[in-house]
Amino acid sequence: MAKKRTVSRPARRLTGRDLDTFERIKKLADQVCESAELNRDPTFAIPSRTLSNVRYCRAKKILEMGTATSLRQLFNLNQAKSYMQLLLIASGCNSLLYEGKTTSLRGLYYMLKHSIPGAGEPTFHDQSESDPIIEDLEVTMSALREELHLYAEKRGDLVGEITLVDSGDTIRCDRMGSGGYGIPSIVESDIIQFKDCKAKFILHVEKGTVWQRFNEDKFWKKNNCLLTHGGGQPSRGVRRLLFRLHEELGLPIYCLLDNDPWGYYIYSVIKQGSINLAYESRRMAIPEAKFLGIRSKDYEACGLSSNVQITLNDSDRKRARQIAQYPWFTGKKAWQQEIAKMLDNGFKLEVESLLSKHISYVTEEYTPKKIHEQDWLD
Amino acid sequence: MAKKRTVSRPARRLTGRDLDTFERIKKLADQVCESAELNRDPTFAIPSRTLSNVRYCRAKKILEMGTATSLRQLFNLNQAKSYMQLLLIASGCNSLLYEGKTTSLRGLYYMLKHSIPGAGEPTFHDQSESDPIIEDLEVTMSALREELHLYAEKRGDLVGEITLVDSGDTIRCDRMGSGGYGIPSIVESDIIQFKDCKAKFILHVEKGTVWQRFNEDKFWKKNNCLLTHGGGQPSRGVRRLLFRLHEELGLPIYCLLDNDPWGYYIYSVIKQGSINLAYESRRMAIPEAKFLGIRSKDYEACGLSSNVQITLNDSDRKRARQIAQYPWFTGKKAWQQEIAKMLDNGFKLEVESLLSKHISYVTEEYTPKKIHEQDWLD
Numbered sequence: 064m065a066k067k068r069t070v071s072r073p074a075r076r077l078t079g080r081d082l083d084t085f086e087r088i089k090k091l092a093d094q095v096c097e098s099a100e101l102n103r104d105p106t107f108a109i110p111s112r113t114l115s116n117v118r119y120c121r122a123k124k125i126l127e128m129g130t131a132t133s134l135r136q137l138f139n140l141n142q143a144k145s146y147m148q149l150l151l152i153a154s155g156c157n158s159l160l161y162e163g164k165t166t167s168l169r170g171l172y173y174m175l176k177h178s179i180p181g182a183g184e185p186t187f188h189d190q191s192e193s194d195p196i197i198e199d200l201e202v203t204m205s206a207l208r209e210e211l212h213l214y215a216e217k218r219g220d221l222v223g224e225i226t227l228v229d230s231g232d233t234i235r236c237d238r239m240g241s242g243g244y245g246i247p248s249i250v251e252s253d254i255i256q257f258k259d260c261k262a263k264f265i266l267h268v269e270k271g272t273v274w275q276r277f278n279e280d281k282f283w284k285k286n287n288c289l290l291t292h293g294g295g296q297p298s299r300g301v302r303r304l305l306f307r308l309h310e311e312l313g314l315p316i317y318c319l320l321d322n323d324p325w326g327y328y329i330y331s332v333i334k335q336g337s338i339n340l341a342y343e344s345r346r347m348a349i350p351e352a353k354f355l356g357i358r359s360k361d362y363e364a365c366g367l368s369s370n371v372q373i374t375l376n377d378s379d380r381k382r383a384r385q386i387a388q389y390p391w392f393t394g395k396k397a398w399q400q401e402i403a404k405m406l407d408n409g410f411k412l413e414v415e416s417l418l419s420k421h422i423s424y425v426t427e428e429y430t431p432k433k434i435h436e437q438d439w440l441d
Numbered sequence: 442m443a444k445k446r447t448v449s450r451p452a453r454r455l456t457g458r459d460l461d462t463f464e465r466i467k468k469l470a471d472q473v474c475e476s477a478e479l480n481r482d483p484t485f486a487i488p489s490r491t492l493s494n495v496r497y498c499r500a501k502k503i504l505e506m507g508t509a510t511s512l513r514q515l516f517n518l519n520q521a522k523s524y525m526q527l528l529l530i531a532s533g534c535n536s537l538l539y540e541g542k543t544t545s546l547r548g549l550y551y552m553l554k555h556s557i558p559g560a561g562e563p564t565f566h567d568q569s570e571s572d573p574i575i576e577d578l579e580v581t582m583s584a585l586r587e588e589l590h591l592y593a594e595k596r597g598d599l600v601g602e603i604t605l606v607d608s609g610d611t612i613r614c615d616r617m618g619s620g621g622y623g624i625p626s627i628v629e630s631d632i633i634q635f636k637d638c639k640a641k642f643i644l645h646v647e648k649g650t651v652w653q654r655f656n657e658d659k660f661w662k663k664n665n666c667l668l669t670h671g672g673g674q675p676s677r678g679v680r681r682l683l684f685r686l687h688e689e690l691g692l693p694i695y696c697l698l699d700n701d702p703w704g705y706y707i708y709s710v711i712k713q714g715s716i717n718l719a720y721e722s723r724r725m726a727i728p729e730a731k732f733l734g735i736r737s738k739d740y741e742a743c744g745l746s747s748n749v750q751i752t753l754n755d756s757d758r759k760r761a762r763q764i765a766q767y768p769w770f771t772g773k774k775a776w777q778q779e780i781a782k783m784l785d786n787g788f789k790l791e792v793e794s795l796l797s798k799h800i801s802y803v804t805e806e807y808t809p810k811k812i813h814e815q816d817w818l819d
Contacts, residue, residue: 164800165657167650173796176748185748216649216672220595220623229618240607241632245598245623248653254619271594272545275626279543294594370554370563418551422542 078253080210081160087204088157095150107149108132110202110342117341119390124350126336128202135199148196149203151175151186156200159212165249167214168194202342209303214248219301220271221246222278223289224261225308230254236289243278246291248300250307257312264315265289265308266355266430267297269329273319273414273425280426286434289314296329302347305333309349316349317434319425322357323373323411324382327402330354335391353439355430357412359404365429371416375409397440456631458588459538465582466535473528485527486510488580488720495719497768502728504714506580513577526574527581529553529564534578537590543627545592546572580720587681592626597679598649599624600656601667602639603686608632614667621656624669626678628685635690642693643667643686644733644808645675647707651697651792651803658804664812667692674707680725683711687727694727695812697803700735701751701789702760705780708732713769731817733808735790737782743807749794753787775818 077085091107098105109132110116116129137146155175159165166174172193178185187193201208220243227234229247236244247254266288268274274292277283283290289308293301308314318333320326334352336344361367375383383402392398405411417425433439455463469485476483487510488494494507515524533553537543544552550571556563565571579586586592598621605612607625614622625632644666646652652670655661661668667686671679686692696711698704712730714722739745753761764770765780783789795803811817 159800162800166654166796166800167793169650169791169793170654170796170800173749173791173793174800176797177746178748214650214653217598217620217653218649227618229620232616232618234616234618234620238610238612239622240605240610240612240625241627242595242607242612242623242625244617245620247619249619271596272547272592275592275595276544276548368555370556371551413547413551415545415547415551418544418548419554422537422540422544422548422552 077160077163080251080253081163084204084206084210085157085160087206088153088160091153091204092150105137105146107135107146107203109135109149109199112198112202112339112342114338117338119335121390123345124335124391125344125348126338126341127344128342145196145199148186148193149199152193152196152200153204156211156213165212165214167216168197168208171197171213198340205342207299207303207343207346209249209251209299212249215299217245217248217300218294218298219246219292220244220274221289221291221304223265223283224287225289226258226260228256228258233258237284241275241278243274246298246300246304248298250300250304252307255304255307257308260312260314261287262289262314263287264317264434265291265305267291267293267305267316267318267333267352269293269295269320269326269414276418276422277426277430280423282426282430286431293329297333299343299347302333305352306347306349309351316352317355317439318352319355319414319430320357321411321413322359322361322405323413324379324386326357327354327383327386331386331389331391335389353441355433355439357414357416358440359401359408359412362408362410362412365417365420365424367412367416368419371412371419372408372410373413375406375411379411380406395441401440455538455541458629458631459541462582462584462588463535463538465584466531466538469531469582470528483515483524485513485524485581487513487527487577490576490580490717490720492716495716497713499768501723502713502769503722503726504716504719505722506720523574523577526564526571527577530571530574530578531582534589534591543590543592545594546575546586549575549591576718583720585677585681585721585724587627587629587677590627593677595623595626595678596672596676597624597670598622598652599667599669599682601643601661602665603667604636604638606634606636611636615662619653619656621652624676624679624682626676628678628682630685633682633685635686638690638692639665640667640692641665642695642812643669643683645669645671645683645694645696645711645730647671647673647698647704647792654796654800655804655808658801660804660808664809671707675711677721677725680711683730684725684727687729694730695733695817696730697733697792697808698735699789699791700737700739700783701791702757702764704735705732705761705764709764709767709769713767731819733811733817735792735794736818737779737786737790740786740788740790743795743798745790745794746797749790749797750786750788751791753784753789757789758784773819779818 095105111131116131120127135142135146172190222239222243223236225236277290318330320329336348387402473483489509494509498505513520513524550568554565600617600621601614603614649670655668696708698707714726770776
């Protein structure tokens with residue numbers, strides 16, 4: 064058994080979340096020392112981030128990582144570099160925790176890039192070398208990168224009937240004018256706390272331009288809700304905030320996305336998680352999220368003109384067939400019909416196509432009616 | 442002379458800006474009627490948006506459109522369609538003004554797309570047909586598209602020592618937590634008014650990830666300023682807001698961008714305007730904006746390691762030489778040296794490269810020192 068090591072603590076008070084992450088990093092470091100003291104080869108077992116190790120859990124209705132791991136050994140010429148890189152990344156994140164600072168993946172890459180004395184080799188040639196190691200560390204420690212004090216480019220906005228506290232500042236999201244509250248990358252509970260929430264649900268729309276239409280028409284005020292967008296595929300910050308709002312405040316989430324394979328995919332990621340980052344699903348995926356539209360049937364149901372059709376191309380058709388085969392869609396008749404109907408239509412529809420009816424048709428008629436009639440896909 | 446036409450007014454009260462835009466649209470429509478009544482061919486003179494009609498005004502230090510115009514005639518087979526499209530766009534914007542609503546370029550395209558009765562031809566085949574006509578209308582009416590109630594995808598955030606009123610909501614930009622205030626697309630004075638401003642200058646950074654570093658270190662609080670980013674090339678909303686803050690509140694603007702041709706170009710657009718949209722320069726360009734860095738000399742001056750160098754490729758070198766030939770850079774020795782030094786270095790540097798010194802080196806040392814010593818390019 065290794066000797067108990069004492070580790071100097073930072074001057075500032077670590078938050079509960081930071082203390083937890085800190086302990087996990089320490090445990091990782093302890094493993095190395097223990098191996099050395101026992102004259103064993105230092106080795107980590109890293110959960111495999113391969114497609115074959117991702118499975119859809121029907122009980123929880125989310126994508127999960129399987130139990131497969133691969134060994135990473137220091138005394139193996141093929142693995143020594145990535146073994147040391149893993150420890151370097153862990154040490155960088157440890158410094159961030161100590162200093163109470165956060166940075167981007169690119170920032171961490173720059174912070175840790177240096178030439179190894181003697182060898183002259185750089186620790187990383189470029190960022191494409193450090194990013195996967197960060198993901199390795201996340202799965203090994205079972206920590207989100209946000210917990211390692213790493214953030215992504217921020218994207219997406221929020222407006223509606225809730226008051227938040229963000230880093231000590233009270234933010235009334237119902238008084239944000241036309242601009243809205245820019246959703247941060249890190250939205251963990253030590254940074255953002257929820258206060259008075261009068262909203263009854265969340266409407267999540269795909270694009271900023273659609274969000275602006277809904278905000279201008281004060282949809283969130285008339286319908287007592289929150290209004291978010293993710294600027295396309297929602298960032299991790301947006302997904303994590305939606306998750307927390309759903310989980311902690313019990314708010315249902317309705318997604319208004321384009322009627323095309325990309326819209327289906329965005330919904331799939333919000334609902335079940337992404338295949339690439341399956342290990343984070345349990346803290347990001349929202350299996351109860353509903354798909355409100357645009358639906359393949361809406362072309363006829365809303366009486367749209369043929370002018371708004373966008374012809375499907377080969378890659379759309381291929382992608383749609385792939386998505387129809389996702390295990391969480393295969394068992395669902397309504398989803399199979401939805402995708403088949405789009406393929407049968409031969410065209411896709413954007414949310415903006417509803418503006419051809421009337422500029423506020425989507426905010427005043429389409430969306431309220433869908434929600435009221437519970438006309439959504441699950 | 443045409444008879445005076447009476448035009449029904451909308452129920453809601455138009456703002457001063459809207460009334461002005463409304464009158465311009467009316468004048469355009471009047472031209473058509475006047476031609477008809479005088480048995481003349483209906484014709485518009487549209488300022489040319491060609492490169493040959495853009496010139497750099499050395500007195501005002503901005504890009505301007507020249508006086509060249511081209512005729513667009515209804516009774517000309519080659520021009521009849523775009524003539525009618527121009528009126529259709531004008532009529533669409535007129536409706537938006539009436540209803541007091543705004544929409545995206547794509548939204549307007551959908552609103553106006555229909556089959557012409559009898560002919561069966563669509564008014565626009567796709568958005569690439571309607572966008573240039575919107576620009577034609579802007580130059581013809583000498584109105585920004587924001588004044589026509591058209592918005593772009595929103596991008597960029599603001600935080601700092603100012604209180605704004607946005608659509609009636611009071612927004613304290615010094616209490617925006619980690620997220621910041623999402624800069625809207627339309628920031629005209631009837632939507633956004635400036636209240637108490639304690640800031641002494643604006644620091645504009647290129648990317649959201651760098652903005653987060655500065656916001657986390659509360660740079661704006663310690664240095665009594667505003668902090669903005671544009672998520673790369675700043676959107677029209679960001680440029681127009683910077684312009685208004687500079688023009689109305691007299692705030693100097695310092696730009697912290699990457700040391701590469703793209704960074705130079707972003708600065709050039711903020712300062713002189715863009716070549717493609719030269720007609721908007723006088724309401725967007727800020728000739729007094731300063732280029733703070735990253736400078737080509739900083740590699741040595743800051744003692745950076747060779748690990749942060751990113752080798753220039755052929756297209757970087759070509760682009761750098763083009764930018765050196767911009768008329769507003771040709772006469773400036775310091776700029777010629779700056780670009781020559783980068784070419785001589787053979788590498789570019791990102792703002793994030795300063796993180797290799799220390800995570801807060803850029804916010805606590807580099808930037809305050811540059812500002813204090815007035816070490817910038819003009």
